[in-house]
Amino acid sequence: MRRVAVTGMGVVSPLGCSVAEVYGNAASGYFGIHRLKAPFSQRLNAPLAATVDFDAAAHFEPPKLRMLDRSSQFALVAARQAFADAHCDRDAVDPSRAGTFVGTGMGGSQSNDDGYQTLYGEASDRIKPFTILMGMHNASAAWIAVEHNFRGPSLTYSTACSSSAVAIGEAWLRIASSSLDLAIAGGTEAPLSFGSLKAWEALHTLATVDRDDPARSCKPFSKDRSGMVLGEGAAMVVLEPWDSAVARGATIHGEVLGYGVTTDIGHITRPSVEGQAQAMRAALQSAALEACAIDPINAHGTGTPANDGVETAAIKLVFGDRAYAIPVSATKAMHGHLLGATAALECVLSLLAMQHGVVLPTLHLQTPDPECDLDYVPNAIRTNTTVKTMLSNSFAFGGTNAVLVVRAAS
Structure with a gap:
């Protein structure tokens, strides 16, 4: 390859x-x-x-x-x-x-x-x-x-x-x-x-x-x-x-390092923890990476009551205790949900974040949710952090979950 x-x-x-x-x-x-x-x-x-x-x-x-x-x-x-x-x-x-x-x-x-x-x-x-x-x-x-x-x-x-x-x-x-x-x-x-x-x-x-x-x-x-x-x-x-x-x-x-795509068959609109976790694992396997190689994650992060709690649990399932140390950005708070175009925009934003050595923020996060307890980079850009390899998550109605692995040029 x-x-x-x-x-x-x-x-x-x-x-x-x-x-x-x-x-x-x-x-x-x-x-x-x-x-x-x-x-x-x-x-x-x-x-x-x-x-x-x-x-x-x-x-x-x-x-x-x-x-x-x-x-x-x-x-x-x-x-x-x-x-x-x-x-x-x-x-x-x-x-x-x-x-x-x-x-x-x-x-x-x-x-x-x-x-x-x-x-x-x-x-x-x-x-x-x-x-x-x-x-x-x-x-x-x-x-x-x-x-x-x-x-x-x-x-x-x-x-x-x-x-x-x-x-x-x-x-x-x-x-x-x-x-x-x-x-x-x-x-x-x-x-x-x-x-x-x-x-x-x-x-x-x-x-x-x-x-x-x-x-x-x-x-x-x-x-x-x-x-x-x-x-x-x-x-x-x-x-x-x-x-x-x-x-x-x-x-x-x-650089695009890998890509995982799986089908979540539990329900046509309702996501599952295992389905999202399976897609992230498939992407890591495709890129020949261990979970410890991932720096930030660009989350699917739609702002819907169903998705965000499930995605949080899926990240924990894949990364274990280290999930709490991974910065997680949800940029849809800024640009909205472009449906079929969102993943491409978020891929570009991930590449740009790595180029500039920053983690983009999750805006409007003023009220913490006990079920969503990861580091979501609330409300302000983060600098002075390692940003070399990222996951970009995309989870869909119909169950087609796709995750890209991208890396900074080196």
């Missing part, structure tokens, strides 16, 4: 639309959650969201823009950023050995929602001609492959909240096993349509509005947590063999 380097990163997110902006905001404790201002907001029980400040017309000509759902727009811009950051000569790579791996939970939900509004709400038969192309889950991966002439596998993974962890992990496997020489991998999501928000609301998993400050409504691991806040955005990484990256003098942002 070859070592796999991360040589490019791109982000379009509620924390910013560049890697530098995202890190600066995350390090300063900025949060992109706010009251949602939309025509339908008054029909939501808790009109909260983490949105992207994004002008699509600045990135795409009108003919192309008409064929792109918001999720594909995000994905294309993040991929462009990642390739520009990697400074790789794609002409030197056999296009048949370059692949595209994208995770999304809901695909082009805005385009599908618009179509249903036309068909049912307005009783019109005049559906937009590109509705299928915009709404299909594999649209983002297809557009990236077309734009960058990647003729190898173009694969889309839809495993709910773990989608982009699976995408990065599967891309890592292809590079490590010498099946490919270059890959773009990550995730994208634009789930803030009215239909999507009402459907999530019906599941009773969304946070209630904090009475003092709506921006503080997502509270992972806190006793008064009430649920997650949906967000939108995309994050992409460029992966290539370590030796090739070194030979061409590339800036290496970090």
